[in-house]
Every structure is written in C-alpha cells, then in structure tokens.
Amino acid sequence: MRPLKRTSLIVGGLMLVTVFLWSTPFIWTLVASFRPDSGGGIDMASLWPDYKPTWANFAEAFESGDFAVYYLNTAIVAFGILVVQIVTISLAGYAFARLSFPGRDFIFYVFLLQLMLVPPILIVPNLSMIVDLGLYDTLLGVMLPYFASAFGTFLMRQTFRQIPRDFEEAATIDGAHWWQVLWHVLLPMAKPGLVAFSLVSLMAHWNEFLWPLMVLNDPSNQTLTVGLAAFSMGTEGGKEWGLLAAGTLLVMFPLLALFAVFQRQFVNSFMFSGLKG
Amino acid sequence: MTSIVAQAQAVAVDGPSRRTLRTRLARRWWPYLLLAPSLVFLAAFTYWPIGRVLWDSFYDKVHGEHTTRFVGFGNYVELFKDEAFRQSVLNNIVYAIGTVPLSMALALLFALALQRSGRLNAVMRALLLFPSMIPLVAAASLFFFIFLPGVGLFDYYLGKFGLPVVNWVGDPDVALWSLIGITVWKNAGYYMLFYLAGLQTLPSEVLEAATIDGANGWQRLRHVVVPLLAPTTSFVLVIALINVLTQVDHVIVLTHGGPANSTKLVLYYIFEQAHENFAYGRAAAASVVSVSVLLALSIFSLKTMERGAHAAS
Numbered sequence: 001m002r003p004l005k006r007t008s009l010i011v012g013g014l015m016l017v018t019v020f021l022w023s024t025p026f027i028w029t030l031v032a033s034f035r036p037d038s039g040g041g042i043d044m045a046s047l048w049p050d051y052k053p054t055w056a057n058f059a060e061a062f063e064s065g066d067f068a069v070y071y072l073n074t075a076i077v078a079f080g081i082l083v084v085q086i087v088t089i090s091l092a093g094y095a096f097a098r099l100s101f102p103g104r105d106f107i108f109y110v111f112l113l114q115l116m117l118v119p120p121i122l123i124v125p126n127l128s129m130i131v132d133l134g135l136y137d138t139l140l141g142v143m144l145p146y147f148a149s150a151f152g153t154f155l156m157r158q159t160f161r162q163i164p165r166d167f168e169e170a171a172t173i174d175g176a177h178w179w180q181v182l183w184h185v186l187l188p189m190a191k192p193g194l195v196a197f198s199l200v201s202l203m204a205h206w207n208e209f210l211w212p213l214m215v216l217n218d219p220s221n222q223t224l225t226v227g228l229a230a231f232s233m234g235t236e237g238g239k240e241w242g243l244l245a246a247g248t249l250l251v252m253f254p255l256l257a258l259f260a261v262f263q264r265q266f267v268n269s270f271m272f273s274g275l276k277g
Numbered sequence: 278m279t280s281i282v283a284q285a286q287a288v289a290v291d292g293p294s295r296r297t298l299r300t301r302l303a304r305r306w307w308p309y310l311l312l313a314p315s316l317v318f319l320a321a322f323t324y325w326p327i328g329r330v331l332w333d334s335f336y337d338k339v340h341g342e343h344t345t346r347f348v349g350f351g352n353y354v355e356l357f358k359d360e361a362f363r364q365s366v367l368n369n370i371v372y373a374i375g376t377v378p379l380s381m382a383l384a385l386l387f388a389l390a391l392q393r394s395g396r397l398n399a400v401m402r403a404l405l406l407f408p409s410m411i412p413l414v415a416a417a418s419l420f421f422f423i424f425l426p427g428v429g430l431f432d433y434y435l436g437k438f439g440l441p442v443v444n445w446v447g448d449p450d451v452a453l454w455s456l457i458g459i460t461v462w463k464n465a466g467y468y469m470l471f472y473l474a475g476l477q478t479l480p481s482e483v484l485e486a487a488t489i490d491g492a493n494g495w496q497r498l499r500h501v502v503v504p505l506l507a508p509t510t511s512f513v514l515v516i517a518l519i520n521v522l523t524q525v526d527h528v529i530v531l532t533h534g535g536p537a538n539s540t541k542l543v544l545y546y547i548f549e550q551a552h553e554n555f556a557y558g559r560a561a562a563a564s565v566v567s568v569s570v571l572l573a574l575s576i577f578s579l580k581t582m583e584r585g586a587h588a589a590s
Contacts, residue, residue, distance in 0.1 A: 007494070015390045019401045022462065025419045026407060028430055032422075044422075045433030088318070091311040101308040111315070114323045116575030120523040120544060121567050124551045124560045125326035125333065148318035178307075207412035209526040210544075214552055225414040229530050232418040241422055248418045252411045259410055263403070267470060 029252075032245035033057050044241045057246035061231075064243070067250055069220060070227040077142050077212070077223055078205040082198055084147045089197070090190075092148075093156025094182055098168075114150035120210055127214050137217040146205065152197050159193030160186055195265050203255060224251045327568060333561035345558075352562040362563065364538045365546040368453060372542060373521045375457035376464070381513055383461065384468035385506070389498070391469075392476050402469070409467035417530035420459050424531075446531050449539040456540055459527050464520065468513045475509030476502075515578035522571060543567055 027047050034053035035044070061067055095101075096108060119126065126145055127136075135141030163186060171181045187194070209225040216222055222230070228251050232244055259266050334352050336345040356362050387405055391398045408416060423430040424445035432442050445455040479502065487501050503510075525545040528534060534541035534549065541549075543563065551560035 011390050015387075015401060018387075019404050022466075023404050023407070024430065025416075025423060025462075028423070029419060045428055045430045047430075088314045092315040095308045095311040099308040099311075101305075104308075107312060107316070110324075111319065113575065114319055116519070116571060116578070117323055117327070117568065118519060118523050118571075119322070120525075121564065121571055122323070122326045122330065124547060124557065124564050125330040126322055127551070128329065128333075128557075129321065129326060145318070145322035148315040148322075150319070153315060203410065207414075209412060209414045210529070210548065213529070214548070225412050225526075228412075228418055229414050229526075232421055232530060244418060244422060248415045251415045255410050256407070259403075259407075267406075 029245045029249050032242050033249045035242050035245075037242060057242040058250070060243055061247045061250060066219070066222075066227065067224070067247065070222055070224040071250075073139060073221060074206060074224040076139055078202050080139070081143045081146045081205050082201050084143070085149050085152055085201060086194065086198075088148050089152035089156045090182065090187060092153040093160055094186065096153065096157040097160035111150045111153055114148075115154070119145055123211060123214055126211075130215055136215065137221060138215075139221065141215045142212045142223070145211070149197075149201070152201070155193050155197050156190065159190045163189050192265075195262075199258070199262060199266055202258070206255060330561045330564045330568070333557060334565045337558040338555075348558070352558040356559055356562045356566070359559075361538050361541060362543075362546055365534075365541040365543045368539070368541055369521065369543050371453060372457060372460075373518065375454065376460040376521060377514065377517045379457075380461045380465045381468055381510070381517060383465040384513070385472050385503075387465065387469040388472035388476055389502075392473060402466075402473070405466035405469060407466070408463045413463065413524060413526035414530055416459055416463050417527040420455070420527070421531060424455055446540075447536060449535075449537045452532055452536060452540045456527055456531065460520075460524075464517065468517065471509050471513050472506065475506045479505050511578075515574065518574055519571070522567060522574075 024047065028045070031047055031049045032044060034049065034055075034057070035051055036054045036056065092111070096104065130136055130141040130144065133141070133144075135144065167185050167189070168181050171185050176184070207225065208223075209229065212223045213226050213229070216226060228247055231247050335347060335349060337348045337352060338345050387402075391402050391405075426432060426442060426444050426447065429445075431445065436442065443451060446452045483501060483505070484497060487497050492500070523544060525542050525548065528540055528542055528545045529548070532540040534545050544567065547560050547563045547567065550556045550563065
C-alpha cells in the first residue's frame with residue numbers, strides 16, 4: 001500500500017506544479033491589469049501583485065478601445081445567431097426525430113457533412129456570397145452563415161428522441177396542433193439539450209475572429225475579438241501592457257463567468273461540441 | 278411529382294374529399310417545410326460555396342478589368358509553383374506533428390492524474406480547461422506579452438534561471454514552435470475532457486484482473502487502458518486535425534505568417550491571398566485543396582465514429 005501512496009503524492013505534486021505553470025498566463029493577466037502604469041518597466045512581467053490595485057487600465061480600455069461598442073456588437077452577433085438557430089434546429093430536429101418521409105436518411109447525411117465542413121475553410125466563397133447579398137460590413141453578414149446548425153439539429157434530434165411519445169399523444173388527443181405540441185410539450189422537456197447547445201453556440205461565436213475580421217470593415221461594427229486584435233497589434237510600440245491585459249480580461253470575463261455559473265453543463269456541452277471544433 | 282399534380286386535379290373535380298386530401302398533401306410536405314429553413318442556409322453557406330469555390334478556382338481576374346477568364350488548371354499550377362504555398366503546406370504538417378500528439382498525450386496524462394473526484398482535482402481540471410474557453414485571439418494577445426523579448430514573462434523568469442534570451446516569435450527557427458506551444462496550451466485541457474469521459478466507461482473488472490495478474494501501473498496503461506480508449510483517441514484525433522486546418526487567429530495576431538513565411542499555415546495563406554492580395558483565383562484553388570483534405574478527413578472520421586458507436590453499444 002505504501003509505494004502506491006507515495007506515487008500518488010508524487011503525481012499530485014507534479015500536477016500542482018503543472019497546473020500552476022498552465023495558469024501563469026491568466027495569473028499574469030489578472031496581476032498586470034490592476035497594476036498602476038509603470039511605463040512598460042521591467043517588472044511588468046512580475047506575477048506578484050506588489051502594488052496598490054487600480055481600475056485605471058480598465059477605464060482606459062473602455063475609453064480608447066471602444067470596448068462598450070465591441071461588447072454590444074458581439075452580444076448582438078452571438079445572441080442573434082442563437083435565437084435564429086434555436087428556431088431552425090428545433091424544427092429540423094423535430095422533423096428528423098418524429099416524422100418519417102422519403103429521403104430522410106439522405107437529408108440527414110447532407111446535414112452531417114456540415115459538421116466537418118467548418119465555415120473557416122469556406123471564408124473565400126462565403127465572403128463573395130455576403131458581398132453579393134449586399135451585406136458586407138454588416139453584423140447580419142457575420143451572422144447569416146451560422147443560422148443553420150448541423151450540430152444543433154443533431155443534438156435536438158437526440159434530445160427529442162429520448163422524450164417518450166406518450167406526452168405528445170396525450171396532447172394530440174386533446175386537440176393540440178403540432179406546433180403547440182412542439183412549443184408546450186417537447187421544447188420544455190428538451191431544455192437540457194437547448195442549454196447545452198446555447199452554451200456551445202454562444203461561446204463559439206463570442207470567440208470567433210477570422211470571419212468577422214473579413215466581413216466587417218467600419219471600426220464601429222467590430223466585435224470584441226477583432227477589436228482586441230487591433231488593440232494588441234496597436235500596443236506593440238506603445239508598451240501599454242497593463243492596458244492590453246485589461247482588454248484581454250474584458251474579452252475573456254463573460255466566458256469565465258458563464259463557466260463559473262454553468263460548470264457542469266459547460267463540461268457536458270463542451271464534449272458534445274467536439275465536432276464543431 | 279406528377280402523381281401529386283394528378284391528385285391535386287382530382288381534388289378539384291372531386292368536391293367532398295377535398296379537405297382530407299388537402300391535409301394528406303400538407304402532411305406529405307410539411308416535414309420538408311420544417312427542414313426548409315435549415316436547408317436554405319446549409320445550401321447557401323456550405324454546399325453552394327463548395328461549388329462556387331471549385332468554379333472560381335478555374336478562373337482568373339483579367340488585369341485592370343472586372344471580368345474573369347477561364348484558365349483551366351492555371352491557378353493550381355501557379356499555386357503549387359508558389360514557394361509560399363509549398364512552405365505553408367510544410368508548415369501545416371510540422372504544426373500538426375508538433376501539436377496533435379503532444380496535446381493528446383498531455384490530455385491523457387491530465388485525465389489519468391485527475392480522474393478521481395474531489396474538490397482539489399475539480400479545481401485543477403477547471404484551471405486546465407480555462408485556456409480552451411477563451412478566444413484564440415485573447416490567448417494570442419497574452420502570449421504577445423509572454424513572448425516579448427527581454428521584458429516578457431518568459432524572458433523575465435527564464436532570465437532568473439540564467440537561461441538565454443530567445444526571440445520567441447521573431448526567430449524563423451523558433452516562431453512556429455512558439456505557435457505550437459500556444460496551441461498545445463490551449464487545447465490539451467479540452468481533449469482531457471474526452472479522456473475523462475472515456476476513462477469513466479472503462480470496465481473496472483478488467484483493470485482489477487490486470488492488477489491481480491501482477492501488471493504494474495505502466496503495463497496496465499500500455500496494454501489495457503490505452504487500447505480500451507482507442508475510440509476516444511480516434512475521435513479526439515479528428516477534432517485535433519480539424520483544428521490544425523481551421524485555426525489561424527494566433528498567426529494573424531502574432532506573426533502574420535512571418536518571419537520569412539516560417540509560420541504561414543494554409544488557411545492563413547488563403548486569407549492573405551484573398552484579403553490582402555485580392556488573388557481570388559489562387560485563394561479559391563488553395564481552398565479547394567483544403568476542402569478536399571477536410572472531406573477525406575470527414576469520410577475517415579465518419580468511419581471511425583461508426584466503429585466507436587459500435588464499440589460503445
């Protein structure tokens with residue numbers, strides 16, 4: 001028994017060190033963002049908060065970086081996509097889970113293939129499409145390619161399938177229409193699936209960079225990631241590292257807060273999302 | 278189609294059964310109506326673009342005009358002649374070899390070390406997961422400072438141990454490995470989740486039997502745990518390979534593909550050709566190459582997932 005215990009102590013110690021090293025970028029961000037302006041001095045890299053904390057960096061980030069606008073734009077994009085997706089994936093998921101019709105399996109494979117053909121690989125033709133639709137430099141143009149979700153459809157299909165048919169049959173006998181059954185019976189019971197999908201979708205589009213970078217042009221249309229990139233490339237010469245740390249923290253904060261609240265669902269939905277990358 | 282038309286005509290003549298026939302028709306069509314919103318967007322932003330990018334890859338812009346002309350495989354020939362593209366393919370291969378096995382091995386080790394429940398383990402799992410939740414752009418911004426020569430986090434602390442100063446993203450021999458480091462840091466915790474789930478499904482009797490037979494920890498890992506986790510491993514492998522092909526945010530923020538094309542990945546090359554050089558024909562040809570690789574990958578992964586599903590059931 002004794003050697004086993006010693007091994008687990010060694011493993012535990014190694015993991016503590018590893019996790020500490022893994023977390024240093026976050027520790028640095030936290031420490032540096034509250035550090036008073038030191039003019040890019042040598043101690044900027046210190047992980048030790050040997051100073052009187054200040055909000056100055058955050059205040060400056062909001063003023064100089066237009067972070068309030070970026071927040072708003074990102075929220076519009078992420079929630080706008082989510083709302084439309086919930087409609088499209090609920091309808092499609094219901095059709096695949098409950099109805100039989102000619103060509104169902106084929107259409108299902110058509111959906112599945114999109115799991116792999118992730119949008120970043122198609123940025124060039126999709127951008128042409130957005131330009132043709134006259135949506136270049138609009139938030140709608142950023143959102144449009146994501147309105148259908150194969151992953152969400154797949155998830156809703158699985159969720160609906162797990163719900164016993166008795167509930168719907170009872171409602172149908174009471175004279176409910178299919179949309180009433182979907183809205184009042186199936187969707188409330190599919191809540192765990194919907195929450196899982198929402199977390200994944202919000203996170204994916206909150207974090208997205210390349211596509212909004214290509215579609216958006218006007219500074220007042222930028223999302224957080226595009227703004228942060230411009231911001232960090234801009235500080236290159238200025239050495240405003242406290243400001244950069246504060247800006248990065250502002251971008252990450254909503255996600256980390258969401259994670260703290262929904263930890264278990266997050267882990268579960270994260271696993272589901274594997275294919276979405 | 279014709280039978281529906283015929284039926285519809287029959288309805289017009291045949292009054293009384295009109296209602297029931299209409300509901301029958303509605304019933305036949307409404308599954309497709311429910312799928313229509315999704316199918317429209319899938320068609321517009323997944324299937325049509327594939328056709329379009331294929332088409333575009335055979336055309337080239339005429340200089341100084343708005344028209345294009347058919348050039349056959351000209352764009353592909355130019356593409357493979359382009360030193361920068363060949364370099365980007367090579368970089369992508371190195372990037373895959375550098376990130377995929379290492380992040381997967383770390384993920385498995387993390388999962389093995391932290392699989393038992395308990396508050397401390399839960400906290401450590403969450404901390405390892407954090408990097409995968411933040412935008413890649415935010416990670417790149419952080420590492421911008423960490424890699425900064427002289428005053429950055431790395432040089433500041435490595436200097437304390439007397440290690441030499443390295444130009445992490447400015448040295449062509451090092452830059453790609455710095456990006457590989459960011460990717461491993463960001464993804465290992467994510468892949469750990471899959472291994473944690475995989476470990477939970479392992480039959481404990483098998484492990485006990487191996488222990489009773491005198492297998493030590495390493496032998497159990499090598500001959501029992503790793504083979505039983507094969508479905509998880511192939512699943513994670515596919516995700517990791519897709520990430521290798523589709524994530525270039527850190528390249529855009531940190532290196533712009535430089536120095537000397539040493540960090541140019543294929544998707545960054547596509548982005549650069551389309552967005553900065555306006556060479557759409559060549560960008561389209563490079564996209565077709567990428568999509569083909571991804572399609573091959575998805576056929577392979579659908580097969581492995583089917584096998585995984587069989588193994589699970």
